[in-house]
Amino acid sequence: DSGVTQTPKHLITATGQRVTLRCSPRSGDLSVYWYQQSLDQGLQFLIHYYNGEERAKGNILERFSAQQFPDLHSELNLSSLELGDSALYFCASSVDPTAWKQYFGPGTRLTVL
Amino acid sequence: AQKVTQAQTEISVVEKEDVTLDCVYETRDTTYYLFWYKQPPSGELVFLIRRNSFDEQNEISGRYSWNFQKSTSSFNFTITASQVVDSAVYFCALSEARGNEKLTFGTGTRLTIIP
Numbered sequence: 001d002s003g004v005t006q007t008p009k010h011l012i013t014a015t016g017q018r019v020t021l022r023c024s025p026r027s028g029d030l031s032v033y034w035y036q037q038s039l040d041q042g043l044q045f046l047i048h049y050y051n052g053e054e055r056a057k058g059n060i061l062e063r064f065s066a067q068q069f070p071d072l073h074s075e076l077n078l079s080s081l082e083l084g085d086s087a088l089y090f091c092a093s094s095v096d097p098t099a100w101k102q103y104f105g106p107g108t109r110l111t112v113l
Numbered sequence: 114a115q116k117v118t119q120a121q122t123e124i125s126v127v128e129k130e131d132v133t134l135d136c137v138y139e140t141r142d143t144t145y146y147l148f149w150y151k152q153p154p155s156g157e158l159v160f161l162i163r164r165n166s167f168d169e170q171n172e173i174s175g176r177y178s179w180n181f182q183k184s185t186s187s188f189n190f191t192i193t194a195s196q197v198v199d200s201a202v203y204f205c206a207l208s209e210a211r212g213n214e215k216l217t218f219g220t221g222t223r224l225t226i227i228p
Contacts, residue, residue: 002157033216043204043218056215090158100146102216104158 004105006091012111018079021108025072025093032074038087050097086112115140117207119219127227134190134222136205147188148206200226
């Protein structure tokens with residue numbers, strides 16, 4: 001158990017809908033990272049938040065947004081969902097951006113029908 | 114742009130055999146970091162090792178060893194005396210930043226250990 005929690009574990013929704021994925025980092029970790037793992041694109045970095053501020057962006061679509069709250073949990077919002085958004089979404093945390101070890105959560109499996 | 118190539122999509126070996134997973138990377142930076150992660154059937158990614166570009170020493174941790182060669186831009190991973198619990202997807206990753214921001218992952222190698 002990495003100490004990172006993600007909810008929900010599974011999510012099934014329809015095209016055009018909006019969903020929110022939630023991540024709670026390990027206690028004491030200030031950095032939260034979001035990744036998408038799909039058959040087409042593999043494992044891709046989406047975005048990194050550090051202590052409430054956006055720190056780095058990867059291949060994140062404009063339809064996707066994220067935020068990190070004062071209690072350090074993070075949410076990834078996916079809107080206008082398409083079939084191709086079906087994937088496993090991972091959250092990871094680390095102490096801070098310079099920490100070389102990320103701890104990954106169990107992931108949220110999103111299925112868009 | 115940085116890129117990580119894991120040419121081996123799937124590998125199967127019989128238990129107790131040694132197996133090497135290949136990783137080739139591309140980057141224009143002189144300072145970078147290389148990682149290996151394991152994704153067991155449960156799905157959660159598990160960190161295995163990190164190596165910075167200035168440290169070409171090979172590393173051994175139990176049955177695991179890593180061979181970093183800058184001359185060939187490779188960071189290969191060897192499992193000695195494989196066990197069924199080693200069955201997983203293994204990802205090689207690269208970061209050009211000081212920490213491990215913006216990790217670029219390879220496509221992964223699915224390793225199956227046959228009992």
